[in-house]
Amino acid sequence: MRFDPIAQARENWAEAGWGDVADGMVAVTSVMRAHQILLGRVETALRPYDLTFSRFELLRLLAFSRQGALPITKASDRLQVHVTSVTHAIRRLEEAKLVRRLPHPTDGRTTLVEITDLGRSTVEDATATLNREVFADVGMTDEEITGLVGAIQSLRHAAGDF
Structure with a gap:
């Protein structure tokens, strides 16, 4: 325009x-x-x-976790989305064989979600692509990015996000 x-x-x-x-x-x-x-x-x-950003975020979170698995509720908390949204993402990732659900070894009320080897290789490849095609150049200078992140952090804090 x-x-x-x-x-x-x-x-x-x-x-x-x-x-x-x-x-x-x-x-x-x-x-x-x-x-x-x-x-x-x-x-x-x-x-x-064949990933959405929300599914990518869940895979990346699992790949970052030491055990490669987290309770579904903890994943929901860390991603700051309702557990229903995480459960839907898990279902789609399970269909693609990228994650699996496991019973918690000590708490029968809790289900873990675990990244599979295919999920790990997929998220590593997807991360490299995002780093190269999006994160390396978001269309702003480093100073503008710093200012934007600071401004949004203020908004999030004022809203009680953290």
Whole structure:
């Protein structure tokens, strides 16, 4: 486009009499658009592995864990998503033979999710692809990235995220 539609939205907001909240609207809309852009890049990079970003995150978390396995509830907590979402991701990863569920050795109420050898090799390849195609150049300078991360961290903290 030859103009910034979010800047135009700011003008429209001000003209409608909402100028006092226009900056907030621009901030939210900008973050949402940035999310769409980055998610599109991530999904394109992960497509050859038949992974979504949420499934990739679960595999990566399991690969980082010392035992390669975690209780499902702990995975849910660490990924900051509802256990139902983790369970759905596990089901899809199980179908692809990338993870398996195991009974907890000492707590009969708990189920573990464990990464398989195929899951480990898949997540290592997918990580290399994401590092090369997305994370190495997100389209911002190092200083801009630092500022963005700091600003978002403030937002997350104010929302009680940590």
